[in-house]
Each structure stands twice: as structure tokens, then as C-alpha cells.
Amino acid sequence: MKGTLDYGILYKKDGDCNLVGFCDADYAGDHDTRRSTTRYVFILGWGAISWCSKRQPTVSLSTTEAEYRASAKAAQESTWLMRLFKDLCQPIKVAVTLYCDNQSVIRLAENPVFHARTKHIEVHYHFIREKVLQEEIKLKHVNTKDQVADLFTKSLSGNKFESFCQHLGMVNRKDAGVERGC
Amino acid sequence: MYVQPSEEGEGEPSRTVKLRRSTRIKRPNPKYANAAITEDEDATEPETFEEAQLSLEWNKAMKEEFDALEQNQTWVLVPKPRDVKPISCKWVYKLKRRTDGLIERYKACLAARGFSQQYGLDYDETFSPIAKITTVRVLLALAANKSWNLWQMDVKNAFLHGELDREIYMSQPMGFQSQDHPEYICKLRKALYRLKQAPRTWYGKIAEFLTYSGYSMTSADCSVFVKSVNTKLAIVLVYVDDLIITGDCEEEILLIKQNLSVRFQMKELGQLKHFLGLEIDYTHKGLVLHQKRYSSDLLKKFGMVNCTNLDTNGSKCKILCSRREGFRRCNNVSTIGRQLDLLNFK
Numbered sequence: 001m002k003g004t005l006d007y008g009i010l011y012k013k014d015g016d017c018n019l020v021g022f023c024d025a026d027y028a029g030d031h032d033t034r035r036s037t038t039r040y041v042f043i044l045g046w047g048a049i050s051w052c053s054k055r056q057p058t059v060s061l062s063t064t065e066a067e068y069r070a071s072a073k074a075a076q077e078s079t080w081l082m083r084l085f086k087d088l089c090q091p092i093k094v095a096v097t098l099y100c101d102n103q104s105v106i107r108l109a110e111n112p113v114f115h116a117r118t119k120h121i122e123v124h125y126h127f128i129r130e131k132v133l134q135e136e137i138k139l140k141h142v143n144t145k146d147q148v149a150d151l152f153t154k155s156l157s158g159n160k161f162e163s164f165c166q167h168l169g170m171v172n173r174k175d176a177g178v179e180r181g182c
Numbered sequence: 183m184y185v186q187p188s189e190e191g192e193g194e195p196s197r198t199v200k201l202r203r204s205t206r207i208k209r210p211n212p213k214y215a216n217a218a219i220t221e222d223e224d225a226t227e228p229e230t231f232e233e234a235q236l237s238l239e240w241n242k243a244m245k246e247e248f249d250a251l252e253q254n255q256t257w258v259l260v261p262k263p264r265d266v267k268p269i270s271c272k273w274v275y276k277l278k279r280r281t282d283g284l285i286e287r288y289k290a291c292l293a294a295r296g297f298s299q300q301y302g303l304d305y306d307e308t309f310s311p312i313a314k315i316t317t318v319r320v321l322l323a324l325a326a327n328k329s330w331n332l333w334q335m336d337v338k339n340a341f342l343h344g345e346l347d348r349e350i351y352m353s354q355p356m357g358f359q360s361q362d363h364p365e366y367i368c369k370l371r372k373a374l375y376r377l378k379q380a381p382r383t384w385y386g387k388i389a390e391f392l393t394y395s396g397y398s399m400t401s402a403d404c405s406v407f408v409k410s411v412n413t414k415l416a417i418v419l420v421y422v423d424d425l426i427i428t429g430d431c432e433e434e435i436l437l438i439k440q441n442l443s444v445r446f447q448m449k450e451l452g453q454l455k456h457f458l459g460l461e462i463d464y465t466h467k468g469l470v471l472h473q474k475r476y477s478s479d480l481l482k483k484f485g486m487v488n489c490t491n492l493d494t495n496g497s498k499c500k501i502l503c504s505r506r507e508g509f510r511r512c513n514n515v516s517t518i519g520r521q522l523d524l525l526n527f528k
Contacts, residue, residue: 005474005477005478006472006474007472008461008463008470008471008472008473008474009319009470009471009472010465010467010468010469010470010471011322011323011326011327011468011469011470011471012326012327012467012468013326013327013329013466013467013468014327014329017324017327044320044323044324044327045323045327046468047323047326047471049316049319049320049323050316050319050320080402081316081320083401083402084317084320084400084402084403084406085320086402087400087401087402087403087406087408088320088321088324088400088406088408088415088417089408089410089415090324171470
């Protein structure tokens with residue numbers, strides 16, 4: 001904690017004002033209950049604005065299911081954020097890009113294939129499918145090595161950690177050129 | 183309980199037996215670290231009215247508060263209706279200190295004993311919306327992106343502005359009973375601290391005022407109010423008695439600030455610098471949101487300022503582990519709460 005005293009989130013002036021999200025799940029991460037952990041982060045322009053790392057309420061049977069639930073959770077948050085932006089008269093015109101590192105989740109969300117292994121995924125987790133159909137959200141694949149949401153649960157190597165921190169807009173105040181001493 | 187015999191004990195002094203003592207290094211219990219800090223300070227906050235009565239400063243503070251309440255027309259004195267059980271009230275004393283520890287103000291505050299209110303009879307709804315921390319961040323990010331100015335204002339005695347919709351009777355405050363009618367009780371017109379519905383009535387009041395001034399409440403977060411004037415915007419965020427005002431419509435912002443000051447007693451805090459423990463720095467690149475003071479206060483409180491930095495090799499996991507160790511060492515509920523707060527923000 002002492003080492004991170006000077007760190008903060010930098011929200012940059014000007015530049016683009018796009019909202020992108022990253023979602024990920026860590027399958028059966030909790031050894032006691034075998035529940036998975038949802039993690040997502042939303043980045044506006046340059047700085048992280050909303051993030052979450054939370055154990056899922058139910059047990060998932062497959063990685064896809066765990067990730068699917070995580071993406072549904074992220075979709076909920078993005079829906080709320082979009083509404084907030086609309087209320088602030090800054091509507092987001094294009095679909096929010098949600099990056100996910102699981103191919104099958106993207107396939108599952110984009111076309112309704114029922115499969116023996118996914119048939120038990122409950123109705124409200126198909127929420128994300130609806131959002132994709134309404135073109136509010138666009139799911140995109142991201143390589144695991146660029147998955148920023150990993151920061152919230154995994155222990156990462158030094159380089160990766162630093163680059164992710166940078167991606168989230170986390171900077172040392174001294175580097176950001178803070179004139180006023182505190 | 184087993185009592186160890188003392189070394190120079192009774193009986194034969196010649197036969198000295200060396201007792202086996204624990205070699206553990208004795209440290210004070212960190213649980214009571216706070217108690218030690220408060221003892222150092224010279225002036226203390228009195229617990230009861232009887233204690234405070236003896237001091238000149240506290241008497242003055244109570245008089246001030248009482249006058250303010252009278253001026254605000256918080257209550258009217260009425261003869262006690264037959265089937266009414268008035269709630270009691272108490273004086274709460276608070277020392278306001280400056281950052282260097284010197285006493286800035288003696289503050290006495292009249293608080294109603296809200297816990298004796300009955301649901302359905304004295305109050306029904308108590309929920310009061312406050313801004314989500316995500317909303318605050320969204321607003322800051324947006325303001326940084328658009329290079330908007332951020333202003334902060336603070337409402338004095340916010341809760342006392344709320345108007346009550348129920349008839350609530352309270353006994354007369356201690357030390358300030360009416361000379362002519364000591365048997366009368368106070369019928370409250372406005373909210374008082376610690377009444378169950380005080381936060382809600384205050385929110386209702388400020389929401390009503392802002393809506394009247396042409397602002398519309400956003401549906402995504404009830405604590406954000408937006409007004410657009412010819413494609414220009416003014417946004418007000420309400421966090422109980424703290425307000426953040428931003429937008430690109432400078433005239434409207436100036437106007438609402440003036441109107442707010444006329445309607446409520448406001449404290450103008452200028453450019454937004456501290457909000458809910460978050461600190462905001464302005465740089466040529468944009469805004470930096472950090473919690474330096476909060477974290478260093480936390481370290482100070484639990485005596486960890488002089489701890490050495492551990493190189494975590496960039497592993498977040500290790501950072502979390504070291505934080506957990508901190509939990510164990512402090513073994514204090516408030517640390518955990520505060521550290522969770524910190525994790526929440528950072």
C-alpha cells in the first residue's frame with residue numbers, strides 16, 4: 001500500500017471518448033465452492049471507470065458457461081453505463097465493444113445454437129444475446145495476453161502487470177506532471 | 183485462574199528458584215491503538231450535557247446551535263396532546279480540528295433519538311439515493327475529456343432543511359427549556375439530525391429545488407441532475423450535502439451556484455479537489471484521481487508508515503497478500519472496512 005501511495009487514475013483531456021469493456025471469468029476459481037469469478041472492466045477513453053471482480057452466485061459446469069455469465073454481467077453494466085451517458089447528453093452511437101477471450105462465448109451469443117453442454121444455461125443469461133441482436137454490444141475476441149481484466153484476479157508477470165496498469169490509466173502522479181504538491 | 187507465585191515470595195527467601203518466563207516480546211495490543219491517540223489530545227469531547235454544561239465553550243456552542251434552530255423555525259412549542267409520546271433528544275458534541283490538529287470550532291449538535299420512532303407512525307420511507315462511485319468517476323472522466331471545469335459546493339446543516347410530512351413531537355432540549363411553558367413540547371416542522379427520515383427529506387428538498395430550476399433527474403442515477411441550454415450542459419451531482427457542479431454552460435453554472443447560495447446556506451469550495459476521500463489533481467494531460475491522503479492516514483493510524491516497501495515484482499497477487507497480512511496484524515474491523523474502501527476506489 002505504501003508503495004502505491006502516488007498512484008492514481010489519469011483521465012486524459014481530449015482524445016477519443018469510446019467505451020470499451022473487457023470481461024473474463026476464472027473457471028472454478030474458488031476452491032471451497034467451485035464457483036467461478038466474474039471480472040470485467042470498462043474503459044472510457046483512457047481511464048478505467050467501472051470494474052468488478054466478484055464471485056458468481058452459481059456453479060458453472062464449463063469454462064464457456066462461466067465466461068458467458070461474466071459477459072452477461074458486463075452487459076448489464078454496459079447497459080447502465082449507456083443509459084447514464086445518454087442521460088448526460090453524451091449518447092454512445094456505436095455499439096459498445098466488449099472484449100472476451102473465449103471464442104465459444106462469442107459464437108453462442110451471436111447465434112442461438114443449442115448444444116448439449118449449454119442447454120442448462122438459464123434464460124436470463126441469454127440477456128447478452130439479446131443485447132448483441134439489438135446491436136448495443138459487439139463482442140470481439142481478444143487474445144489472452146491482451147486481456148486487461150486478468151489484472152483483477154490473476155497474479156501476473158511484471159511486464160504484463162505494468163502494461164495492463166497503463167492500459168487502465170493508472171499512473172504515478174509524478175509522471176503525470178502534477179504541479180501541486182500534496 | 184492460576185496465579186504465579188512472586189519471586190521474592192513468602193516462605194524461604196534463601197531458596198530462589200528462577201521461574202521460566204515467556205521470552206515473547208510484549209507489544210501493546212493494536213486493537214487499542216486508537217485509544218492511545220485520543221488520550222494525547224488535551225481537550226476532549228464531553229459525553230453528556232452535564233459535563234458540557236461546566237465548560238464555557240460548550241455552553242456557547244449550544245447557544246449558537248439553539249439560536250440557529252430557532253431561526254430556522256425547526257419547531258413550534260405546543261401543549262402536549264394527550265395521546266402523544268414525544269421522542270427525546272440529546273446534545274452531541276464535536277471538536278472540529280484543523281489539519282494541524284489545532285481546535286477550529288466547538289460544535290454542539292442537537293440530535294433527536296430517532297431510534298424511538300415507530301415505523302408507520304412517525305416515518306415510513308427512509309431510503310435516500312446517493313451517487314454511485316462509478317457515476318462520480320464517469321462524470322470526472324467526462325469532464326476531463328471535454329475540459330470542463332469542476333466545482334464543489336457544500337451545504338451547511340443540510341438535514342435541517344428537510345420538511346417533515348408527519349407530526350413528530352419532541353421533548354424540549356436540555357438546558358434550553360422555555361421559561362414560560364416548561365411543560366410544553368416541540369412539534370417538529372423540519373427535520374433534525376438522526377431522525378429516521380432526515381436524509382430522505384433533505385434529498386427531496388434539493389431534488390425539488392433542482393427540478394424547479396429546470397434540471398431533470400437522470401434515470402440511470404437519481405443523484406445526477408442535468409440541464410441543457412442550447413446544446414450546452416450543466417450537470418449537478420448530489421452526494422448528501424456535497425455537490426459537484428460541472429458542464430460547459432458557464433452562465434448556467436454561475437446562476438445555479440448563486441441560486442443555491444440564496445436558497446440554502448452554502449459553502450463555496452471552489453474547484454473540486456477532495457471528494458469522498460478521493461483527491462483530484464489537475465495536470466496538463468488531464469485529471470489524476472488518487473487517494474494519497476486517505477492511504478497515508480490509514481498507514482499512520484495503524485503504525486505502518488515506517489514499514490519497508492516490498493518489491494512485489496509487479497504481481498498484484500502479492501500486493502493483495504501483503505494487504506491481507508495487514509488485516510491480520512491489525513485485527514480491527516475498521517481497518518478491514520477502510521482497506522476495502524480503498525480497494526474499491528483504486
